[in-house]
Amino acid sequence: MSDIRITPLSDLRSIGKAQFESLYHISRLLNRLVYQDSLIEEALDLVVKVIHAERGLFVRYDAEGNAFSIIAARNVNRERLTDLSTFSSGILQQVIDKKAPCLYHDVQSDPNLSQFESVLIHQIKSVIGVPIFHQGEIWGVILADSREDRREFTDENLTFLDFFSNLVSLALDKIIRFEALEQENRILENRLQATQAVPDMIGESQPMRQMAAMIHRVARTDATVLILGESGTGKDLAAQAIHKLSARKNKPFLAQFCGSIPDTLLESELFGYKKGAFSGATSDKKGLFEVADQGTFFLDEIGDISAALQAKLLRVLQNQEIMRLGDHKITRVNVRIIAATNKDLKALAATGEFREDLFYRLNVFPIVLPPLRERREDLALLAEHFIRRYAAREVGLSAAALQKLRDYHWPGNVRQLENVIQRALILGDGGALQPDQIILDDDGDPTLPDFAGTLKDLEIQLLQARLKKYDGNRTLTARSLGVSVRWVQLKLKEMG
CATH class of the missing domain: 1.10.8.60 (Helicase, Ruva Protein; domain 3)
Known part of the structure; x- marks a missing residue:
């Protein structure tokens, strides 16, 4: 609690009705403020307004270095804000020494003050300084002045500012405590997010804690996420976790694997089609972007899509618009996009194999899953x-x-x-x-140290092993090898 000076009640009776009412309104206003910046600005405005000052400064005081720095000003030339004049510094020092408001009725008649150049240049008539306290020590000073063509400050102003100083100091104590608690809460929240479990993802290691913190942070937004990681690291689980922790959790979550799928089939799945768009299109069909409206759409192995589809996906990311195959009507969608890949998209963009503009649209918030x-x-x-x-x-x-x-x-x-x-x-x-x-045993694949054949022989043995593993399924075989289904088909044709 601050060591606030108690102004005698008799002094309160010496201020006018208008200033007494101002104190009442000020106390209500200051009680509502919760940030230092707001308090500083409001306090300075109130001083200038109530005592009819022409100019005002709010100066922060560093007791350790006995130094002053301007943190707010009213009606002062911005070019002069970086430095305090010798005159202003002298007044401030007297407020610091007395720990009480200081009033100088007629500066130009005071031989100790009239000598300062700034007094003559600005024709300063009256000056008043008000200390602001925190925990019994001066935290800052409000300095106000009035020129010759305006009325000088009065003892009534001084009494008013004595009460005002107490009110602002109490408000400052409350705000500093509030900001400290808020900062502590942010630190605790970050620590909690770093240790808090991500749905369906298991791990307490430091890499997983860091990943969990990023997932919790981005889940609260609608930002596009690019999940990077080797095959088998759980990119699909990370995408689902982001959805489950987001405001869209009660809306659809759809996923589409983009690898080794013919362009026309993938395009019709993503964007839908109009009746008659192609042979077999007997009715209109919504694409997955439309079905996922208001929800989340996960595009797995985004690095495998063709250049033509990359251009169409870019339009979705830029404008949230899609167009069905065979249609000329634009449909707007509201969908959060999460993409994943085990490829280096930045390198692919540099070589022109992946659109650079699409890469940057996807790479808003990258998350790397640790192997x-x-x-x-x-x-x-x-x-x-x-x-x-x-x-x-x-x-x-x-x-x-x-x-x-x-x-x-x-x-x-x-x-x-x-x-x-x-x-x-x-x-x-x-x-x-x-x-x-x-x-x-690496799933029975042949290993180089024990293999004496040619590279072509190795390809054949590896392909045969993977086909056996996946019961002849060419799509799964291609995916496990990181190649296209067409490559598998060509190799099988070569093998006879």
Whole structure:
């Protein structure tokens, strides 16, 4: 609590009715203010208005360095705001020394003050200084003056400003406490966001805490988000988490995988089509952008879309407008777009393989998902999570098995870990999982040290292994290899 001086009640009776009413209104006004800037501006305006001052300064006082700095001014030449005149500094120092308002009725008749050049230049008649306190110490001073062609300040003004100083000082104490609490709350909120769980995403490592904080922060906005990360890091889960934590959480969340899909098919899925737009278009159909209106639309593997579709997507991001295939009507949509890729879009934009303007539209708020090898401390949590999901009954994980997981480099990230745990549960006997049940063979793909054939032979063996893994599904095979379905088809044709 500030050490506020108590002005005698007898002094209150000496001020006029108009100034007494001003004190009442001032106390109500100051009680509503919650920020220092507002208090400073209002206090200075009130002093200038009530005592009919011509000019005013609010000066911050640094007790440690015994220095003054101007933080607000009224009717003072802006070019002079950077420095206080010797005269002003002298008045301020007297207010500091007395810790009370100081009034000089007739400056030019005072031999100690009339010598200052600024008094003559500005024809200053009266000067008054008012201290503002915080915790018993002077925090700042309000300085006001009046020129010869205006009336001089009075003792009534001095008494009024004595009361005014107390009111402003009390308001300042309250505001500083409020701002300190607000700052503390912001710090706590940031810490909470850094540790708060993201829906469906498991991890307590530092990279995951940082990612969680970014997801919580951007979820509160409608900003476009670009999620970057290797395959299997959980980019789809991050997109869903942003949606679930956003104001759109009760609206649709739609996702579209953009990799290895023919242009015409992907375009009709995204934008819809008009009846008769092409063979088989027997009725109008809404595209996913329209279906996701008011909600969130997630575009996975955005780096794989063609140049033609990139141009159409740019229009959606710029204007929130779409046009169905075969239609000339523009439809407005309100949809938040989240995109994801495992490619370096900035590098692709530099080489012209990806539109640079689209990249910058997507890259409003990038979030990089850490690969599993960079957050090995999360392996135990993740393994336990997948065991609980897939085990028919409670199953443990032996220390040796956990160590084997930690020693692996995880090229397939969390998705690969999920597969490894599923396989281990099938191989297990119902007890704690053991190292021999943790199969880490990179899914049976041939490895270079043991392979003596040509590059073409390696391609064939790798393609055959992936086709076997995905039961002949060419789309999934292409996706796992990072190539197009057409590439897979051409290789199969070469193989006969």
